[in-house]
Amino acid sequence: MIHIKNLHKHFGASHVLRGIDCDIQPQEVVCVIGPSGSGKSTFLRCMNALESVSEGEVEVNGFPVHDKKTDLNKLRESVGMVFQRFNLFPHMTVLDNLLMAPMALRGMSRAEAVTYAEGLLAKVGLSDKRDAWPSSLSGGQQQRVAIARALAMQPSLMLFDEPTSALDPELVGDVLEVMKNLATEGMTMVIVTHEMGFAREVADRVIFIDQGIIQEQGTPEQIFSAPQNPRTASFLSKVL
């Protein structure tokens, strides 16, 4: 589903991604960990062309993202993304947040979109917030709406960039639970996270990025219990 070969990213003089190779299979759940500033977000953002690729190949869902001729809107319609901040449309109810893209971009009728959206709200445990304004919800509830909104486009791949980092600790669990359920249903997911417990439990593969390079990757067991790279071990000793 994702094929990345020798990906480099420069921001002016700074060489942020320095040759990343990575293939991700359908239904795989990959957690990306690593120190702040190591290039995790940039790596994720290159997958749906929120950042341009400086060098190398990035193929996502059959779209050659590095190719200037690729229809990036079509690519992004098939890739859901959830950020640290919730980014809900503040002037729309929860339900309307979920209706907009499917109606505008998928050509769904309102009735069809409402039925689908209600199913998604049930899935994230927020059926009772259907007509609420985003500002009346807790951060965790807003983030669950953001996940539902991304799912409303029926993406074949979901990217998460530290989806729980901005939340109060007691709100993190509900969001992780929604993501865990998605993983169980077979959604392909790439998740940048500092939640090591979650990564250990849910990931099929953990990728450790430092200094713009994949320093080490493996099963959660391999990475958390027997890291081979001293950088991985040192990072884990600080966060575990």
Ligand code: ADP
């Ligand atoms: P992480 O998500 O691992 O914390 P990022 O991918 O956000 O790291 O950033 C990696 C490096 O790239 C950092 O040094 C950051 O300052 C730099 N960077 C990220 N985005 C930009 C940008 N738009 N312009 C310039 N530098 C950037």
Ligand code: MG
């Ligand atoms: Mg980041």
